[in-house]
Each structure stands twice: as structure tokens, then as C-alpha cells.
Amino acid sequence: MGKASSKTSARPSPVGPKALPLPIFQKLKDKRVVLASASPRRKEIFAASDFHPEIIPSTFAEDLPHSRFQGRLADYPIATGAEKAMEVYERLVKQDEFDPPDLVISADTVVIFPPEKDTVEGGESHGEISEVLEKPINKHEQLRSLSSMAGRQCEVITGVSIVYPTVEAPGFKVQSISSSTLVQFYDNSTETIQAYVESEEGIDRAGGFAIQGLGGILIEKIDGDYNNCVGFPSSAFWRWISELDADGTFDEAWSA
Numbered sequence: 001m002g003k004a005s006s007k008t009s010a011r012p013s014p015v016g017p018k019a020l021p022l023p024i025f026q027k028l029k030d031k032r033v034v035l036a037s038a039s040p041r042r043k044e045i046f047a048a049s050d051f052h053p054e055i056i057p058s059t060f061a062e063d064l065p066h067s068r069f070q071g072r073l074a075d076y077p078i079a080t081g082a083e084k085a086m087e088v089y090e091r092l093v094k095q096d097e098f099d100p101p102d103l104v105i106s107a108d109t110v111v112i113f114p115p116e117k118d119t120v121e122g123g124e125s126h127g128e129i130s131e132v133l134e135k136p137i138n139k140h141e142q143l144r145s146l147s148s149m150a151g152r153q154c155e156v157i158t159g160v161s162i163v164y165p166t167v168e169a170p171g172f173k174v175q176s177i178s179s180s181t182l183v184q185f186y187d188n189s190t191e192t193i194q195a196y197v198e199s200e201e202g203i204d205r206a207g208g209f210a211i212q213g214l215g216g217i218l219i220e221k222i223d224g225d226y227n228n229c230v231g232f233p234s235s236a237f238w239r240w241i242s243e244l245d246a247d248g249t250f251d252e253a254w255s256a
Contacts, residue, residue, distance in 0.1 A: 016050035024242045025051070027254060031102035036088040041212075041231040042107060049234065056092070058084035058106060066132045073116055073132055077108040077159030078176045084108065089163040089172055102254060104163040109231050110134055111207030113148065115155035115182065133207045142208035143197050146218065151187030154207060155180055156229045160237055164253045175249075177240050179233035181224030183211070188218050 014033040019025040028051075035042065038057035046053060060083045069076040085106035093100045111133040118125035133154070136142035161176040196202065196218060202209040209215035211222075211229045225233045244250065 011054070012052070014051055014053045016052060019050040022238075022242060024238065024245050027245060027250070028103070031254060032099070034088060034092065034101045034104045036084050036104055036106035039107075039231055045227055045230065045232045045234050049238070053105065054101075056088050058087045059091075060084045060087045062108070069132075070129075071116070073110075073112050073130055074157050074159075074178055074180065076132055077110045077157050078161065078178050079159070080108040081106045081159040081161040082174050082176055085161040085163040086172070086174060093171070100165055102164065103250075105160070105237075106162075107158055107160045107232050109156065109158040109206050109228075111154050111156055111183075113145070113152075113154040113207070115153060117155075118153070135204055135206060136202075136208045139197050139200075139203065142203060143193060145208045146185075146188070146193045146196065146202075147190065149185045149207075150193065151185060153182050153184050155182055156206070156224075157181075158228050158231065158233055160233065160240075162241065164250060166253065175244070177236065179225055179228045179236045181222055181226070181228045183222050183229060184220045185218055186220045192218070 011032065013029050014031070015025050015029045033053040034056050035046065035053040036056060036058040038055065043055060062080055064076065064079055066073070066076060069079070085104045088106070089101060089104045112130050113133055114125040114128055114130055116130045117123060119128050119130045120126065133145050136145060157178055157180050159176060159178045161174055163172050163174050165171060166173045196214060199214050201214050209218060211219055222229060225235060227234050
């Protein structure tokens with residue numbers, strides 16, 4: 001399905017008056033941009049750029065089997081993020097084919113422990129198996145994950161996907177990137193980890209910790225984008241989407 005040329009409803013611009021005067025922000029000013037996530041952290045990161053997309057959370061179950069990605073676990077959040085973006089785009093088109101989104105943005109953040117670079121032959125954790133650590137199902141699992149990472153590194157990976165309309169079947173295109181940050185934990189004591197678990201802060205976060213909150217006390221240092229650990233690599237995203245725009249990727253989709 002191609003993009004309809006008429007809009008049936010007016011809505012506030014996703015780009016505020018204080019946004020950076022970059023071409024991509026000007027392009028998006030009159031577009032319908034949707035964030036397929038209910039994460040308040042991602043909303044806040046976008047707001048820091050004075051960018052305020054519609055918030056329409058995805059209903060995708062996020063149940064892709066981890067085993068399918070063994071040896072290339074970084075592809076898991078990319079695949080999940082793409083599914084989330086496609087679900088929202090297709091749902092909105094079905095709801096009103098005359099008011100499709102111009103851009104749907106989604107993201108999925110996971111923690112991989114140990115980092116896969118360390119479990120390959122010659123790596124410092126060779127012989128171990130890297131795992132995807134998502135949100136812990138209970139405090140016991142959270143305690144287990146944080147205890148296993150004490151004194152060691154994990155890798156935070158966010159897969160970011162965008163969906164935009166095209167005239168060719170199936171009527172949209174998906175593109176994705178990922179961002180990686182290495183997080184070094186202090187050799188935290190059992191008492192420190194237990195106290196953090198009892199705070200209940202990290203129970204709804206990938207890996208069981210929130211680096212921007214109380215969880216920061218567990219962290220010695222990071223190597224990479226801090227915002228990626230929070231849930232969205234904004235710097236990499238805006239560079240990427242600006243490059244796509246400069247290459248003419250959105251010319252057809254946003255010409256109306």
C-alpha cells in the first residue's frame with residue numbers, strides 16, 4: 001500500500017521550537033512521527049532534543065527465541081525492534097489508511113553477559129556462553145544476574161528501527177542500526193546487591209539495573225554512549241537518520 005496524500009487530522013508538530021536547526025528536524029516538523037514504545041526514558045531522551053513524537057506502544061510479544069541468535073546476539077534487539085515498529089505501522093494504516101504515519105521509530109534494549117567478544121576463542125571469558133539478560137521476572141533472578149556481573153563487564157545493546165511508507169509492496173520499508181556500550185561493574189558485595197534489589201528500582205530494566213538511578217552505585221565505568229544504557233542512543237540515531245535523509249532515502253515518502 002502506498003502512502004495516501006491526504007491527512008484527516010491535525011496534530012502538534014513533533015519538533016519543538018528549540019530543536020537544533022538541522023535539516024532533518026525541519027523535515028520532520030510537519031510529519032506524523034510515532035514512537036512505538038511506552039518507555040518514559042526514551043520519551044525523555046527525545047524531549048532533550050525538543051522532539052516529541054506520538055507515543056503508541058507496540059503490542060508485539062517480544063518473544064523471539066534467543067537460541068535463534070546464538071553467536072550473534074546483537075541481532076536480537078534489532079529483530080525485536082523491527083517487529084515492534086512494523087506492528088505499530090501496520091496497525092495504524094489499518095485504523096486509517098488516509099492518515100498513515102510518516103515515520104515509526106522503535107527500540108529494544110538488552111544486556112548481554114558476558115559480552116560475545118569475550119566468549120569467542122581467545123577471549124577472556126572463552127568457554128562461557130553469552131546470554132541475553134532482559135527484564136528479570138522476579139527479585140531472585142535480578143539478584144542472580146547482578147551477582148554474576150559483579151567485578152565484570154556486560155554489554156548493553158539497543159537496536160533501533162524505523163519504518164516509513166513506500167509505493168512498493170508491502171507498502172513500507174524497515175531500516176535498523178544498533179549501538180553498543182560496555183558497562184564495567186564494581187566487585188559489589190552481596191549486601192550492596194541485595195540492598196539494590198530491595199529498592200525495586202531495576203526490576204523493570206534490562207539486566208536488572210538502571211544506570212541513571214540508584215543502579216549507578218554498582219557501576220565503575222562505561223565505554224560508549226551513556227544514553228544507550230538508559231534506553232536510546234540518541235546521538236547515533238540523529239546522525240544515522242540525517243545521513244539517510246541526505247542520501248534521499250525519505251524523498252519519495254515525504255514528498256507530499
